[in-house]
Amino acid sequence: MLRAGVIAAIVVASLLAGAWLNALRSIPLMLQAVGQERHPVDFDVEFGGLDHSVARVPVQLFYYPQTPILGISAHWWSIVAPLRIDTITRSLEVDVAGGKLRWSAPLGLAGVSNFRLQRVDVGEQGAPYAVTASVDLNDPANVDRSKAPRSLDLPLVAESSGRLVYDGPIALWGRLESGDGNPYVYSPRAGVVPAQLIWDGLRSLDARIDLAPYAMATFVVPADWQGEGWKNEGYRLTRAHATLTDKALDVAAGNAVPLPFARECELPPQFALVAESRIPKWSRIDGLWRPVLRRDWEELLRAPQASGVAVRFVPNAGGTRSLAGVEAFDVSARAGGTYRLLAACPNPDYGSLAVTWIDVIVRS
Numbered sequence: 001m002l003r004a005g006v007i008a009a010i011v012v013a014s015l016l017a018g019a020w021l022n023a024l025r026s027i028p029l030m031l032q033a034v035g036q037e038r039h040p041v042d043f044d045v046e047f048g049g050l051d052h053s054v055a056r057v058p059v060q061l062f063y064y065p066q067t068p069i070l071g072i073s074a075h076w077w078s079i080v081a082p083l084r085i086d087t088i089t090r091s092l093e094v095d096v097a098g099g100k101l102r103w104s105a106p107l108g109l110a111g112v113s114n115f116r117l118q119r120v121d122v123g124e125q126g127a128p129y130a131v132t133a134s135v136d137l138n139d140p141a142n143v144d145r146s147k148a149p150r151s152l153d154l155p156l157v158a159e160s161s162g163r164l165v166y167d168g169p170i171a172l173w174g175r176l177e178s179g180d181g182n183p184y185v186y187s188p189r190a191g192v193v194p195a196q197l198i199w200d201g202l203r204s205l206d207a208r209i210d211l212a213p214y215a216m217a218t219f220v221v222p223a224d225w226q227g228e229g230w231k232n233e234g235y236r237l238t239r240a241h242a243t244l245t246d247k248a249l250d251v252a253a254g255n256a257v258p259l260p261f262a263r264e265c266e267l268p269p270q271f272a273l274v275a276e277s278r279i280p281k282w283s284r285i286d287g288l289w290r291p292v293l294r295r296d297w298e299e300l301l302r303a304p305q306a307s308g309v310a311v312r313f314v315p316n317a318g319g320t321r322s323l324a325g326v327e328a329f330d331v332s333a334r335a336g337g338t339y340r341l342l343a344a345c346p347n348p349d350y351g352s353l354a355v356t357w358i359d360v361i362v363r364s
Contacts, residue, residue, distance in 0.1 A: 036108030036116065041202050043103050045122060048210040050099040057096055060121040061105050063088040065113035088115050107202060117198055156291065156352075162203030169214035169350060172291060173207070187246065187288040188216040188356065189262075215345035217263035219358040220246045220288065225326060228258040246288065248359040251333045258314070258328035259358070265345030268313060270297075271329070273360075275306045276338040283342065289356035297344055297355060308335035309360055336364030 065086045088109060094101045101122065109115040156168035166173065197205065221244075226232035229239045237244040237260075242251040244259070251257055263269055274280070280300055282292055310332040316325065329341065342357040 036106060036110075036200075038106075039203070040104040040106045041117070041198075042204040043105065043120070044100070044204070044206045045102075046098075046100045046208045048099065048208060049212055050096070054096050056093050057101055057123055059092040059094050059101070059103060061090040061092070061117060062119040062121070063090070063109050063115035064118040066116050086113060086115075107198075107200070116200075120198070162201045164197060164202065164205045166205075166207040166209070168208075168291075168352075169210045169212065171214035171216065171354075173209050186286075187220045188218045188354070189220045210350075212349050213264070214350060214354065215263070215265040215347060216289070216354040216356070217261065217265065217269055217343055217345050218289065218356050219259065219261055219341075219343075221260040221262070221326060225260065227326070228260070228328060230258075230260070246358075248361050249331065250361045250363065251331065252363050253333045253336055256330060256332040259331050259341075260326045261313075261329055261343070262326050263345060265347075267346045268315060269343045269345055270301060271311065271313065271341060271343040272300045272303070273306045273309055273311050273339055273341050274300070274303075275308070276340065278303075278306075279340050283340065283355070283357055288358070289354055291352045292344070292355045293352050294347075294350070297353060300342070306339050308337050308362060309333055309339050309341075311341060331360060333360075333362040336362050338362075 090105070092103055092105075094103050105117060105120075107117050156172060157164070157166045159165070221237065223234070224232065226237065230237040230244065231239060235245070239257065241255045242249065242257045244250075249257070249259055261269075280296070282290065282296065312330045314328050314330050316327050329343075331341075339360045339362070340357050341360055342355055344353045344355040347353040
């Protein structure tokens with residue numbers, strides 16, 4: 001009888017331990033992590049324009065737990081404050097040769113919680129992207145401005161058999177969606193969600209990151225901005241005969257209104273106005289901007305412009321303004337219909353440029 005009780009207690013204890021350790025989920029992940037630990041990921045990162053006096057760059061690897069343990073433990077607290085207590089951090093010092101950095105790291109760490117590589121910081125600590133590439137870029141001494149970037153075309157990112165390749169400006173690094181060749185976020189002003197550049201099938205990451213500026217512009221105004229007769233209502237701007245949201249300017253025919261605009265470019269922006277039926281295919285996406293090949297943008301500029309709306313860029317009297325400043329397009333509504341106003345900063349350094357847009361709806 002005692003023996004049976006001991007056996008029963010052992011069985012119950014084993015079941016409780018298995019439940020506490022989340023065994024059903026942990027064991028398959030442990031087997032996966034063993035394979036990921038034995039086959040490290042190769043990182044090959046090149047900075048175009050990096051000052052060659054930079055000899056070593058810190059690299060930090062962040063491993064997050066995949067299998068939370070149930071119960072009162074440090075792992076239990078990670079459910080309350082996820083990815084804080086149980087993060088494993090490994091630090092490297094990587095030599096720089098000709099602007100290039102190379103290192104290897106395991107994709108997973110086998111154990112009770114089965115950690116997996118989630119983020120890599122190159123240069124600065126605490127950078128917000130899934131894989132970041134910063135070498136104290138706020139210090140211009142690190143950037144060789146005399147070295148022009150390579151003329152880059154799209155797609156900027158490609159994936160094949162676990163090998164991820166990126167070739168483009170640092171302004172787009174961290175905004176990427178891997179695999180589809182269409183890197184963009186909803187708006188240049190929107191918060192950048194970390195791109196998933198690290199996944200279970202990753203085998204190598206090769207990136208050439210140009211440090212030359214890649215100027216962006218936007219029609220999306222700051223949340224607390226109002227002026228030029230516009231009243232800020234939080235989610236939209238209003239004025240007589242017109243309403244403005246992040247997606248569209250709605251204006252009654254026969255009226256002229258200023259359309260707020262912000263830019264990083266030093267030169268005046270280029271812009272095109274097309275009717276709804278002639279919106280280019282590359283801008284028919286769920287977003288407000290995207291990198292576009294320069295030749296495609298120039299083709300749009302040469303095409304006939306819509307006549308139902310007259311548009312004129314009006315720069316600030318003070319000259320070039322930063323993204324924090326707001327300038328305007330003067331929009332005169334003539335004929336009813338839906339149009340799309342597209343704008344871009346001239347950028348001779350790259351084979352692509354960032355094009356932003358907003359719809360103009362004219363009510364008859």
